[in-house]
Amino acid sequence: MTTQAEISTAYTSAADLLGVIQPTQGGRPIHDPATGELVGRAPEHTVADLEVAISAAKTAQPAWAAKTHGERSDYLRRAADAIDANAEALAELLSREQGKPLNGPNARFEVGACAAWLRQTAAFDLEPEVLVDDESGRVELHYRPLGVVGAIGPWNWPMMISVWQLAPSLRMGNTVVMKPSGMTPLSVLALVHVLNLALPADVLQVVSGRRDVGAVLASHADIAKIMFTGSTAAGQDIIRSSADTVKRLTLELGGNDAGIVLPDADPRAIAEDLFWGAFINTGQTCAALKRLYVHEDIYEDTVQALADIARAMPMGVGLDENNVLGPLQNKAQFDIVADLVQAAKDSNARIVVGGEPEKDQPGYFYPATLVADVDNDNPLVTEEQFGPALPIIKYSDVEQAIEWANGLDVGLGASVWSSDRDKALAVAARIQAGSVWINKHGTVDPRAPFGGAKKSGYGLEFGVEGLKHLGQPQVISA
Numbered sequence: 001m002t003t004q005a006e007i008s009t010a011y012t013s014a015a016d017l018l019g020v021i022q023p024t025q026g027g028r029p030i031h032d033p034a035t036g037e038l039v040g041r042a043p044e045h046t047v048a049d050l051e052v053a054i055s056a057a058k059t060a061q062p063a064w065a066a067k068t069h070g071e072r073s074d075y076l077r078r079a080a081d082a083i084d085a086n087a088e089a090l091a092e093l094l095s096r097e098q099g100k101p102l103n104g105p106n107a108r109f110e111v112g113a114c115a116a117w118l119r120q121t122a123a124f125d126l127e128p129e130v131l132v133d134d135e136s137g138r139v140e141l142h143y144r145p146l147g148v149v150g151a152i153g154p155w156n157w158p159m160m161i162s163v164w165q166l167a168p169s170l171r172m173g174n175t176v177v178m179k180p181s182g183m184t185p186l187s188v189l190a191l192v193h194v195l196n197l198a199l200p201a202d203v204l205q206v207v208s209g210r211r212d213v214g215a216v217l218a219s220h221a222d223i224a225k226i227m228f229t230g231s232t233a234a235g236q237d238i239i240r241s242s243a244d245t246v247k248r249l250t251l252e253l254g255g256n257d258a259g260i261v262l263p264d265a266d267p268r269a270i271a272e273d274l275f276w277g278a279f280i281n282t283g284q285t286c287a288a289l290k291r292l293y294v295h296e297d298i299y300e301d302t303v304q305a306l307a308d309i310a311r312a313m314p315m316g317v318g319l320d321e322n323n324v325l326g327p328l329q330n331k332a333q334f335d336i337v338a339d340l341v342q343a344a345k346d347s348n349a350r351i352v353v354g355g356e357p358e359k360d361q362p363g364y365f366y367p368a369t370l371v372a373d374v375d376n377d378n379p380l381v382t383e384e385q386f387g388p389a390l391p392i393i394k395y396s397d398v399e400q401a402i403e404w405a406n407g408l409d410v411g412l413g414a415s416v417w418s419s420d421r422d423k424a425l426a427v428a429a430r431i432q433a434g435s436v437w438i439n440k441h442g443t444v445d446p447r448a449p450f451g452g453a454k455k456s457g458y459g460l461e462f463g464v465e466g467l468k469h470l471g472q473p474q475v476i477s478a
Contacts, residue, residue, distance in 0.1 A: 010085040011194075014093035017086070021189040030186055033099040033327045034317040034363040040097075042185040045209040047216050050177070053205035054222050057148045057175040060202035065145040065173035072171055073122035078198035080118040086194045087111045094159055094187045095318035095326075099364070104324030105280050114163040114191070120446040121167040124464050131475070138478050143471030145173030146248060147224035150217045152238070154229045155183035155329050156284040156386075159191045164461055165227040166195075166204060172470040177223070178206040179214050181230075183330055221245050225470065228252070229286065232410065232455045250459030250469055253452060255412030256290050256384045258405035259441060260427060261302060262398065262418040263295035270417050270439060271305035277415065277441030279313070279368055282325050283388040284333070287413040289441045291381050292392045293401040299394045303352055303372050306392070310353045310368040317363070327364040328387055334364040337387035340380045341369055344391065349374035354389070376404050384410075398427065406432045411453030415441040 011017045018040040027041030064072070083090065091107040100106040132139035151165035158180060166176045180188035185208040192206040207213055218226055218241035225248035228238050235253040242249060259277065261270070277289040294302045315325035328334040341355055354369030369389040371380060380391045395401040405414060414433040418424040421438065428436040434452045437443060444450055449465040451457065460469050 011089040013089050014096060014190075017089050017093055017190040017193070018186065021186065021193055028182075030097055030184075032096050032363075033329050034365070036362050039093075040186050042182075042189070042208050045207045045213060047209070047213055050179075050207045050209065050213050050216055050220075053177050053207050054148060054217075054220060056202040057177050057205050058222050060200065061145070061147055061173075061175040064170075064175055064200065064203045067173070069126060069171070072173065075199055076118045076122040076167060076171060079195045080115040080122075082194050082198045083111065083115040083118070083191075087115070090159065090187075090190060090194065092319070093190050097186050098155065098158060098184050099318055099326040099329050100281055101316075101318040101320070101323040101326050103321055105276065106324065106326070107318060110157060110160045113160050117160070117163050117446050118167050121171050121467075124171075124467060126464055126467055132477075140476050142474045142476060143172065143468055144474050146470065146472050147174060148222055149174045149176050149470065150220070150223040150226045151176055151178045152214055152217065152226065152228045152230070153178065153180050153188060154286075155181035156281060156286070158184040158187040161229050162188050162191060165229075168461070168467050168470045169225075169227070170199075170203060172467055174224070174470060175203045176205065177217065178204070179217050180206065180208055182208075182210065215241055218242055218247075219245065224248060225250070227461075230254075232457075235457060248469075250461060251452075251457035252286065252412075252450075252459075252461065253455060253457035254384055254410055255286050255452065255456050256382070256408050256410050257287055257413045257415070257433070257441065258431070259289045259292045259415040259417060260398070260401045260405055260431075261292065261294040261298065262416065262420070262423060262427070263297045264419045264423070265298060265302075265417045266419060267298050267302040267305040271302070271309050273440055274302075274417070275306055275309040275313070278390045279310075279325065279388055280442060282315075282328065282368075283337075283390075284329060284386055285442060287435065287442045287444070288386075289390070289415060290384060290386075292390060293395050293404060294392055295398075295401075296394050296396050299372075299392075303370065303392055306370055306390075307353045310370055313368060315365060315367065325368060325388065328366055329364070331364060333387060334366055337366050337385055337389055340383060340385050341371065341389050344371045344374050344378055344380040347375060347378055349378065349380075349391075352392075376407075382408065402427060402430050406430075409454050410456045412456035413437070413442060415439075 095107040129141040149169040316323040352370040354367035411433040
């Protein structure tokens with residue numbers, strides 16, 4: 001096992017990390033979305049490289065599976081220590097590649113969450129469940145390793161979502177082959193390099209390639225399960241690719257989370273939590289608040305309270321310690337946000353804050369934007385913007401708000417805001433979403449299962465239930 005002294009050997013900067021993950025020649029250039037500057041060069045692994053990685057993970061899996069839960073948990077804790085020892089270098093690289101600022105609920109937060117998630121995943125108890133124990137016999141439910149898990153991650157929280165995938169997979173005795181987004185490969189390559197300072201050889205592999213590599217991973221006969229976070233359309237492709245091998249799947253797909261503010265809520269008291277529910281990671285979060293329904297009695301007060309918060313939040317280059325909002329990660333996402341806000345403008349919706357990016361500015365910066373007096377069927381409401389633009393829709397009857405909240409074919413998360421907990425709970429129970437929060441939004445917890453409804457995917461992550469989804473149930477009757 002790796003010694004603590006080896007783990008604590010830290011990389012002091014992003015440049016040091018890049019020195020060990022970049023190819024010596026060639027590679028694909030990765031640019032900072034805030035400045036356009038070159039961050040580094042990502043290796044372009046091929047399907048042949050993927051085959052090598054899968055073979056190595058398959059070979060390593062039996063010995064890893066033979067370890068006890070306690071032994072594997074010890075490795076996860078050591079991997080968390082390795083992240084802690086390299087936290088600042090990882091955060092700097094993440095900020096430069098993804099664009100998110102160092103401060104606020106952003107790069108340093110994400111790196112810290114990776115270590116915390118590993119430790120919490122290591123702490124869960126998972127004992128055999130005794131189903132029957134009487135004169136007829138004893139029946140137990142066990143969870144055995146699946147084999148090799150393929151993990152395909154997104155570009156918005158590249159490190160944290162990678163850990164969401166790899167930590168429970170490893171804990172359950174599986175080995176892992178990761179395929180990061182082509183937008184943010186360096187962050188994941190660096191994270192895996194740091195984790196492998198603590199893990200046994202070959203149990204965690206990473207292959208940075210194009211879509212053909214992901215397609216082969218999703219269909220490969222030696223991959224027992226795919227974990228994927230991304231768009232619904234991409235998830236549907238994975239379902240089709242996995243059919244011939246009848247792979248197990250956990251899919252966390254697109255969302256368009258609704259929030260309902262009841263008339264008894266205090267707009268000033270909830271404004272900051274509403275803002276961060278929508279604008280965390282500059283709105284680039286699957287379970288962010290993406291459409292807000294506010295009762296007419298407190299509509300203007302809520303709009304103005306949110307506007308005051310939005311105007312006060314500094315946006316800019318992530319390495320500037322003062323900023324808490326950053327750019328969109330890529331040009332395609334910038335164009336989606338700009339087009340959806342324009343659709344709202346064309347419908348005569350009211351732009352309260354933002355709505356006009358600065359011209360001749362480097363980087364994909366779109367200002368924090370609040371859109372009021374917008375119809376529920378406007379594209380900014382019905383389509384996932386995945387960026388810093390929040391439509392605020394007025395309602396007069398809570399039944400209408402619930403109908404609108406449930407009116408789309410996705411259901412990842414939702415929230416209800418009220419000064420009366422019982423009223424909020426009653427509304428929450430009627431919302432079609434995998435997670436519903438009261439007076440907060442998107443606050444995931446490693447102890448609480450997380451998954452989508454409708455076209456937002458299926459399968460569960462996090463907590464003991466998430467571990468079970470990475471094991472093969474086996475019933476033993478004696």
